[in-house]
Amino acid sequence: MSKFINWKSNWLNGNFQLFADGVQKGMISFSSWRSDAESIFEDKNYQFVNEGFWQSRTKVIDRKTNEVVAVINYDTWKSKAVISLKSGEQYEWKSKSLWGSQWTVSNYKDEHIMYNSSSNSGTLSSDTDNELLIIAGLFIKQIYNKQAILVIACFIPIITITTLRP
Template structure:
């Protein structure tokens, strides 16, 4: 079954709102200072809790039962991540294109989700109803966005300072 979901993000809070047929069906809400998040999509509620200094992994739990449903492991050097479900199934999150405006979540067999984005909105084309995977794909994109912003915040002052000292 093919499903089309539209999403919009709040510019300052980095929260996402998910729409199906123009009706809001879900949201991802990030913590103010951390990349932890809570989400709901249709009848499912998830909590995303990051582990490690550079957020090398994220644990996804069912908010109703506190059961761990999946773990996301990030590849720090590439824009890639692996979503490992408690069932043992694994899905790869991968960024595509030069501007990173498209990314996928796939098991390379029968489940494939394609995300596209503009400045603060986009769409999700999914051939699966797996709500956790659909939400996780947006969550991972936001984690990589925050890493990029953090790296820029650290690198730009260093470049600026070294440039000023050489003149």
Template sequence: MSKFINWKSNWLSGNFQLFADGVQKGMITFETWKSNAESMLEDKNYQFVNEGFWQSSTKVIDRKTGGVVAVITYDSWKSKALISLNTGEQYEWKSTGIWKSQWTVSNYKDAHIMYTSGNNSGAISSDTDNNLLIIAGLFIKQVYHKRAVLIIACIVPIISTSTLRHH
């Protein structure tokens, strides 16, 4: 079954709204100053809770049962992540576009989700109806985006200070 979802995001907060056929079907809401998030898509409601230094992993909790349904682990050097479901299935998230405007979630067998982004909006094309995987793909993108912003925020003052000292 193919699913087509459009999304819009608020650049400042990083929150997402998800639409199918022009009707809002879901959202992802991030905590201020953290990458933890609450999400909902159709009848599924998940909480994403980051753990470890530099948020090296994320537990995904089903809000209806309170159980952990997946763990996301990040490969910070390659902009990749592994989504491990509690069923034992594993899916890889990776960036495929040169400008980080395209990415995929796939098990390289029967589930493949493609994401594209433009200016604070984009589209999702999925051949699986697993809402957890669809939401996780956007969540991971935002985690890497927040990391990039943090790195830039730390590096720019250092470069500016060292440049000013040499003049």
């Protein structure tokens, strides 16, 4: 069964709202000073807790049971991530476009989610009902966006200093 979801994000805080048929069905809310997040989608409630330098790993906790239901490991240099579910299943998050406006979450067998974005909104189509995978795809994209902003912010002073030297 295919699912079609529209989403909107707030560029400043990275929060997402998810809509199906014009009705809000969920949200992702990021912490102010960290990249941790809380999500609600339909009847599921997850917390995303980052670990490691550069947030190289994220634990996904089911808020109803306080149980770790997935772990996300990032490959920052290749813009890929692996979502490992508690069941042992693995899914790959992968950017499909140079500017990051398209990405997928897939097990390369029978479950596939395609995301498209433009500025602060987008759509996704999913052939799975797995709410965790749908939310995780948006969460991972925001983690990569924050990392890119941090890298740019670090290089601007260096570039400015080197160009202003006599």
